[in-house]
Amino acid sequence: EKRISVKLEHGAHRLGKRTDKPMQAWRNYGLGQFIHWGVYAIPGGHWEGQYYPGAAEWIRSWKGMPKDAYDNLYKQFNPKKFNAKAWAKQAGDMGAKYVIITTKHHDGFCLWPSKYTDYTVANSPYKKDIIGQLVEAYDAEGIDVYLYFSIIDWNHPGYRSTLKSEQDRKEYEEFKKFTRNQLVELLTLYPSTKGLWFDGSWDKAWTEQAEFADALGKELREMIPGLIIGSRFRPDDNGNRHFDTNGDLIGDYEQGWERKMPNTIEDTNGNDWDCVMTVPENQWGYHSDWKGHVKTTNELIEMLVKAASLDGNFVLNFGPDGQGNIRSEETRLAAEIGEWMKENNEAVYGCGYLDWEKQDWGYYTVNRETGKKYMTVFNIPVSGALRVKVPGKTKLNKAYLLNDPGASLELEEIHRNEYFIHYKPASATDRPFVIGVETTDAK
Numbered sequence: 358e359k360r361i362s363v364k365l366e367h368g369a370h371r372l373g374k375r376t377d378k379p380m381q382a383w384r385n386y387g388l389g390q391f392i393h394w395g396v397y398a399i400p401g402g403h404w405e406g407q408y409y410p411g412a413a414e415w416i417r418s419w420k421g422m423p424k425d426a427y428d429n430l431y432k433q434f435n436p437k438k439f440n441a442k443a444w445a446k447q448a449g450d451m452g453a454k455y456v457i458i459t460t461k462h463h464d465g466f467c468l469w470p471s472k473y474t475d476y477t478v479a480n481s482p483y484k485k486d487i488i489g490q491l492v493e494a495y496d497a498e499g500i501d502v503y504l505y506f507s508i509i510d511w512n513h514p515g516y517r518s519t520l521k522s523e524q525d526r527k528e529y530e531e532f533k534k535f536t537r538n539q540l541v542e543l544l545t546l547y548p549s550t551k552g553l554w555f556d557g558s559w560d561k562a563w564t565e566q567a568e569f570a571d572a573l574g575k576e577l578r579e580m581i582p583g584l585i586i587g588s589r590f591r592p593d594d595n596g597n598r599h600f601d602t603n604g605d606l607i608g609d610y611e612q613g614w615e616r617k618m619p620n621t622i623e624d625t626n627g628n629d630w631d632c633v634m635t636v637p638e639n640q641w642g643y644h645s646d647w648k649g650h651v652k653t654t655n656e657l658i659e660m661l662v663k664a665a666s667l668d669g670n671f672v673l674n675f676g677p678d679g680q681g682n683i684r685s686e687e688t689r690l691a692a693e694i695g696e697w698m699k700e701n702n703e704a705v706y707g708c709g710y711l712d713w714e715k716q717d718w719g720y721y722t723v724n725r726e727t728g729k730k731y732m733t734v735f736n737i738p739v740s741g742a743l744r745v746k747v748p749g750k751t752k753l754n755k756a757y758l759l760n761d762p763g764a765s766l767e768l769e770e771i772h773r774n775e776y777f778i779h780y781k782p783a784s785a786t787d788r789p790f791v792i793g794v795e796t797t798d799a800k
């Protein structure tokens with residue numbers, strides 16, 4: 358791969374990973390929760406008996422949804438069942454170490470009482486600050502809070518996706534001020550925020566704002582030392598997103614893995630990354646009628662462990678309904694993932710990529726601090742022999758079940774640097790299991 362090197366005013370400001378404490382904490386989370394909540398949860402993917410096949414949080418953009426009706430939904434926003442503490446408790450029980458919450462999605466509706474627009478929860482019948490309650494509850498649960506913020510804002514009069522005239526440019530300046538004010542407001546109101554998760558930054562109008570966005574990023578980072586911002590925020594001088602003109606990552610981690618994942622460590626370019634995942638194919642906000650495949654607990658656990666094995670975080674999305682209920686499908690998944698995590702989280706938290714040849718049974722992870730190594734087994738070989746190939750000077754000394762560390766599993770050295778661990782669960786297992794391995798490095 359040929360590297361270009363041009364001088365950029367607003368390209369990457371750092372090469373390689375951040376090594377400071379807040380970023381180390383981010384890297385060690387393993388599992389996160391995403392929450393998409395807003396007035397789109399009220400229609401829940403339907404309008405006047407018509408089914409909207411797109412992502413529920415996009416319903417305003419559908420021809421079947423009158424804009425005026427959508428923009429008045431906030432007058433019905435009164436989630437009587439909303440309980441921030443219960444949400445935080447459920448996320449904690451699932452094993453989430455951080456949460457990303459939509460403060461404002463593309464529709465522009467603010468879940469906090471912003472003083473820069475009337476289109477907020479303060480003017481709904483509910484009135485109370487949703488973000489404030491969530492920040493308090495998740496903080497109390499020991500779950501780090503990240504604020505999702507959409508640059509796209511269909512409600513602001515100055516918002517444009519492209520700037521075609523002088524008038525557009527003039528109005529867009531007002532929108533930029535508004536965007537800056539809201540972000541400063543959020544970090545002022547919620548100073549325990551650990552980072553910002555930007556979205557809706559793909560408009561041509563925004564990709565022309567390299568200088569403004571760079572200055573804004575700096576201002577926000579000064580407000581909260583260690584603040585974490587991914588690659589979906591500011592464009593470079595030439596309007597490139599995520600990676601600048603020289604191919605260097607803009608921001609603290611790669612934020613491009615949306616409903617997809619890297620397959621190899623090479624795919625990650627050595628960067629930190631997060632994968633944000635929906636439970637059905639593509640629904641973030643509440644859609645009352647999920648169609649198509651709904652991911653299972655085992656699928657999601659596999660994505661989580663795979664993410665850890667490739668140095669990334671896995672973030673599972675929840676879309677509560679218009680009353681503030683978390684749907685039963687999500688509640689069950691959270692409980693089942695939590696049950697698994699309770700037994701096996703050692704193979705996830707603080708763990709990352711282990712430089713051993715990948716095998717078909719599943720994924721290796723290694724604790725970044727202790728060096729402890731784990732094998733999470735998803736595919737049990739009929740032979741009962743789990744292959745392990747170790748690099749040059751490494752010797753495999755011991756293998757044990759994470760939930761029964763006293764008993765060693767049978768190890769057989771079949772070649773130089775190649776072993777079988779002989780183990781087959783006595784009874785059928787319906788969840789992946791973890792084997793810990795101990796090694797020494799020969800001289």
Ligand code: JFZ
Pocket residue numbers: 412414415556557613615633641
């Ligand atoms: C965006 C939003 O439009 C969507 O509603 C949701 O909030 C999601 C988390 O983010 O959707 C995207 C963003 C990025 C990509 C695809 C969909 N992408 O990079 O491929």
